[in-house]
Amino acid sequence: MTAQLPPDMAQKILAGDRRSLARAITLVESGRADHRAQAAALLEQLAGSGRQALRIGLSGTPGVGKSTFIESFGMMLTAQGLRVAVLAVDPSSARSGGSILGDKTRMERLSRDPMAFIRPSPSQAHLGGVARRTREAVSLCEAAGFDVVLIETVGVGQSETLVxxxxxxxxLLMAPAGGDELQGVKRGIMEMADMILVNKADGDLKPAAMRTVSDYAGALRLLRKRSQDPEGFPKALPVSALAEDGLQKAWDEMTALATWRRENGHFDRCRAEQARHWFEAEVREGLLARLHSDPAIRAKMQSLGDAVAAGQSAPAAAAAEMLGLLGA
Structure with missing residues (x-):
């Protein structure tokens, strides 16, 4: 990455230049202070583009077929003339920080599609398996003119709130399962899901898949009715990524839900709330970074942390002392 931001990078991204988009995502993922400053300047330049994509978060248990689904689903969308960006977040090693980054090999057909853009990113051990700068990469893809941005997350857990x-x-993408396995799906995930798609609804698994759809549909009806949902949502549907069956129905339902939310004001209100949330998150991260950048403060944090670890001080008392030193 060059020391200075290329003066025409924003224009190239707006023109849909894929290489500039890839470089920009590398920039926003960097933790270097100069790169962060450049990334902020670039995003500010692009903020007024007014372009919006439909942002779709996709989660599911390992082995459920997320990559196969995204490839089949993405190919269907590009065949309809839509530009699709996939931000696939791979697990990072907790020890080395390494990442498999194998999404392009798992989505070979989609990676060759000129209407698609796939970007694997290491999760960097952040909560929910979502890379810290994924939201900025989404903004870049929107500015580049993509119609749909798919965010594939790692696994299923309470932390998927970030998505x-x-x-x-x-x-939420699920596999055909017995009723008992429904108990293993955390209530928080079910409450967040706008739609549950039961994959592998083909061949011998189709009867089980249809039963699972019925189970999830019943569970969703019992959980809640949200003000941002029209009648009938959230819902469960069967799909087969392998047979490419049910994908169009799922897309029709997604677009129907998004359209209803736009027409009723929920879409823009949700986007505004999300923007405020991430602004506050940036402030918190900046304050923490400033704490760690001051040697004296870092040393005091270390000594108080050691005292807490040794049982010599309670966490709340140590935190109060640290905040007192900072004038908070």
Whole structure:
């Protein structure tokens, strides 16, 4: 990455230049202070583009077929003339920080599609398996003119709240399962889901998939009715990524839900709330970074942390002492 931001990078991104988009995403993912400053300047330049994509978060248990689904779903959308960006977040190693980054090999057909853009990013051990700068990468893809941005997340857990806070629709992909396995799906995830898609609804698994759809549909009806949902949502549907069956129905339902939310003001209100949330998150991260950048403060944090670890001080008391030193 060059020391200075290329003066025409924003224009190239707006023109849909894929290489400039890839370089810009590398820039926003960097933790270097000079790169962060350049990324902020670039995003500010692009903020007035007014372009919006439909942001779809996709989560599911390992082995459910997320990559196969995204490839089949993405190919269907590009065949309809839509430009699709996939931000696939891979697990990072907790020890080395390394990442498999194998999404392009798992989505070989889609990666060759000129209407698609796939960007694997290491999760960097952040909560929910979502890279810290994924939301900025989404903004870059929108500015580049993509119509749909799919965010594939790692696994399923309470931390997937992060995905819901940066997307317009949150889709949960599940495999055919018995009723007992429904108990293993955390209530928080079910409450966030706008739609549950039961994959692998083909061949011998189709009867089980249809039963699972019925189970999830019943569970969703019992959970809640949200003001931002029209009648019938959230809902569960069967799909087969392998047979490419049910994908158009799922897309029709997604677009129907997004359209209803736009027409009723929920879409823009949700986007505004998300923007405020991420502004506050940036402030918190900046304050923490400033704490760690001051040697004296860092040393005091270390000594208080050691005292807490040794049982010599209670966490609340140590935190109060640290905040007192900072004048907070």
């Amino acid at each position: 819901a806070e940066m997307t317009d629709l949150f889709i």
